[in-house]
Amino acid sequence: MTEDDAPRRAAGRPRDDSIDERVLAVTRELLLEVGWDDLSVRLVAARAGVGRASLTRRWPSKAELVLHAILGESPDLAPFSGTDLNGWIDWVVRGSHQLFSRPDVHAAVPGLLLALRENEALRTTLWANFSGPAIALYAEHVAAATRAQRRRTELDSRALLVLAAGAALFVTTVATDDDSAALLRRITELLTAAVESRLD
Numbered sequence: 001m002t003e004d005d006a007p008r009r010a011a012g013r014p015r016d017d018s019i020d021e022r023v024l025a026v027t028r029e030l031l032l033e034v035g036w037d038d039l040s041v042r043l044v045a046a047r048a049g050v051g052r053a054s055l056t057r058r059w060p061s062k063a064e065l066v067l068h069a070i071l072g073e074s075p076d077l078a079p080f081s082g083t084d085l086n087g088w089i090d091w092v093v094r095g096s097h098q099l100f101s102r103p104d105v106h107a108a109v110p111g112l113l114l115a116l117r118e119n120e121a122l123r124t125t126l127w128a129n130f131s132g133p134a135i136a137l138y139a140e141h142v143a144a145a146t147r148a149q150r151r152r153t154e155l156d157s158r159a160l161l162v163l164a165a166g167a168a169l170f171v172t173t174v175a176t177d178d179d180s181a182a183l184l185r186r187i188t189e190l191l192t193a194a195v196e197s198r199l200d
Helices: 017-038 041-048 052-058 062-071 085-101 103-118 120-140 147-173 181-199
Strands: none
Touching: 017 041, 017 052, 017 062, 017 103, 041 052, 041 062, 062 103, 062 120, 085 103, 085 120, 085 147, 085 181, 103 120, 103 147, 120 147, 147 181
């Protein structure tokens, strides 16, 4: 019996997180098994034992489902805990590389890039949700007293996120022969030096 066959829940009852977890785990499994092109909401629903209608109410599109499966509902800020500005830069570089190195993410990226290009609302929401918390943490490490300084600090943090994520995507998909710990360290060193020169 699927979730849709069960008696309807009373309005306002909290969502069953175990169902969400099962659906997201199945989505990651299927990305590895069949890839983005052959992945479908119907296939995920069948494998997870969940009604398709219930699944699409939660995730209206395949892209939204896959993004939630590979990224989570919100960014994990635990690695930033207790770090200084250099630690922030280090984790942005390493965290981006770890993300794009994951097999499920690697399988999803080509299709997701196309889907995001065609869906401005999803693209905007994704960037805001995942850049916003990191930008706020970066600002905590920089003494920006004036409005102009705060604008520059925000722009710097956005630039660092773009550079780190772009480098991670490129090195894990194109420059794979150069994908090494030494390269990651050098990227981190260059970004750190650039930031320090801005703050002097």
